[in-house]
Amino acid sequence: MLADPVDFKVQLSTIQATVLEVLPQSGLVYAVDGANRTWAVTRKASAVPLTAYQEGSPCVLTIARHRDFSLVERCELPHS
Numbered sequence: 001m002l003a004d005p006v007d008f009k010v011q012l013s014t015i016q017a018t019v020l021e022v023l024p025q026s027g028l029v030y031a032v033d034g035a036n037r038t039w040a041v042t043r044k045a046s047a048v049p050l051t052a053y054q055e056g057s058p059c060v061l062t063i064a065r066h067r068d069f070s071l072v073e074r075c076e077l078p079h080s
Contacts, residue, residue, distance in 0.1 A: 011065040012073060019057050024050040029075065031059055039063075039072050047076040 017031035017039060027043040029050055039061055043050060053059065062074040 013063050013065065015061050015063060017059050017061050019053045019055050019059055022050060022053045022055060029053050029059075031061060031072075031075070033061070041072050041075040045072045045075055047074060052077065 015033050017033045019029060020032045020038065021030040023029070027050065029041040029046065031039050031041060033039065041059075041061070046053075058078055060076045060078055061072050062076075063070050064073040
């Protein structure tokens with residue numbers, strides 16, 4: 001039996017990832033984590049303009065884990 005949706009708490013976690021592809025015209029950045037999962041980062045979830053990302057560079061993803069799915073809540077570039 002599924003839990004009541006009201007009872008489920010969204011869990012946030014932070015993971016390290018690498019920028020895979022940057023599509024600023026589409027408003028997306030794709031990143032891959034250490035478990036080889038690909039994450040889509042939207043313009044809304046990005047902490048910086050999408051043009052600041054470079055393929056192969058590291059990024060930090062805050063993942064919101066809902067009951068039935070997970071998504072990128074925030075994407076940041078590591079501090080230099």
